Amino acid sequence: MELFKPEFGLVFWMFLAFACLYFILAKWAWPFIIKSMDDRAKLIDEGVAYAQEAKSKLDNAKRDADALLADARKQQADILREAAKMKTDIIEQAKAEAAVEAKKVTDAAQVTIEQSRKESEHQLRQDVGAYALQIAEQVIRRNMSDDKAQRDLVKKLLNEVETSN
């Protein structure tokens, strides 16, 4: 059976062809192809890693921005609350101050009123004194003789003073 008997010539050519093929491909083809494939695989891997990193960075940035925004909102609320408090404080203070001032004014008015009352009392006393003196003058002038008429007159005048007062 010819098939099972390796022919020398065929073995020779096969070996030669394989050796040439090996040297050509091992020198020029395979290392270059494998390197190119590895390079591309690495590039793709790096691209994927980069994209993932960028995405996570973006997510982080979003989270940071959200946190910042929330913080700002809180600060704003705080400031508003403080302002409101300050406003009421100022009003309260103003009110208190106004009350004090008003009290001062009324006190002063009272003092003035008291003074003027005292003055008017004083005036009245002087007026009454002067009036009494006038009356006494007239009485003395008219009725030096008649005691009784004098007494009635005095009484009458005094009554008049009393009622007018």
Add this chain to the structure above:
Amino acid sequence: MKKVITAIVAVVILALMAWGYAQSASHHGHGEAKVNPKETIFEHLGDTYGWEVPFSHTKKIPLPIIAFDQQGALHCFMSSRVTGGDTWQDGDASFKISTDADGGYKGKLVQVLGDGSEYRPWDFSITKNVLGILIAAALVILMAMSLRRWYKREGMKGPRGFKGMLELIIDFVYTDTIKPIMGKEAPKYGPYLLTAFFFILTMNLLGLIVIFPGGANLTGNLAVTMVLALITFFVTNLTGTKHYWKDIFWPDVPMALKCPVPMMPLIEFLGILTKPLALMVRLFANMLGGHMVVIVLILLIMVFAQMFGTAVGAGTAIISVLLSLFMLVLDTLISFIQAFVFTLLSTIFISMAHIHEEPKAVTE
């Protein structure tokens, strides 16, 4: 509807072809020599001087014959000088293709000596198989170089189409198979293994094409697979580490198994030899088997037509053609699988010869 029409047309063409085949076969059979299946099979599977062209038994593409005669003188002439059964006188030596079945050189080039006996010269002819090997090698170089050119020109861009497929296969063989097994030694032995893979794959696939650039039964020839297996054998054993040889001649087994009678070393040593043998025979038998089944299926048409007449032959033709179509599709798959298996086993054998660290023996 379109599919139905296509199917009908296909069946009609198939039937017509079958009829023609069967008629010519039965005519052939009645007329001259009967169909001799065994001879036909081995003629198609074997090596020839000159390459058959389709539809002809006599016309062949002539190929150069290179031979050293008994005196050691070189003779070169075209195979067309001798393929017709003629004797060719080249210088002082005459050559012919032996037809003597008993001489052991049937179908081979022989030198006819003065006393009429046949002498088999040193035959370096470019036979059909040799040319097939050279074509396959050229195709592999063309493929690899086209991919290299792509990377040179396009840099990081991924190749498309055929080059993309090539890259996929290289990735599958190198990155997914050789690299995990070989580890950091992969760049050193990768080129050999990749070359072997693509060479075998190309030869396998070329063997499935029936006309000129293909049709040579390359990997179904023991000489071809023997060379491939021997290269793996030498690479394995010449680069083997000290530990590899120690494991063969002084393995970690109980003393009784290796000291008085070296049983384990003998078995291990046989293992060295059986590994390439298995590589050689596996590829050879798989490819030869595939080719043989297809040829037998086609020959069935002739045999049946000769035995039972044209009609039976025509009927057989439809079944045979469909079956051989199925076989060829299967062979395409086998071509890839066998090339891959050869590469995978070579990778494993080589990496097994490269054990460096001493594995701690577990004795307790």
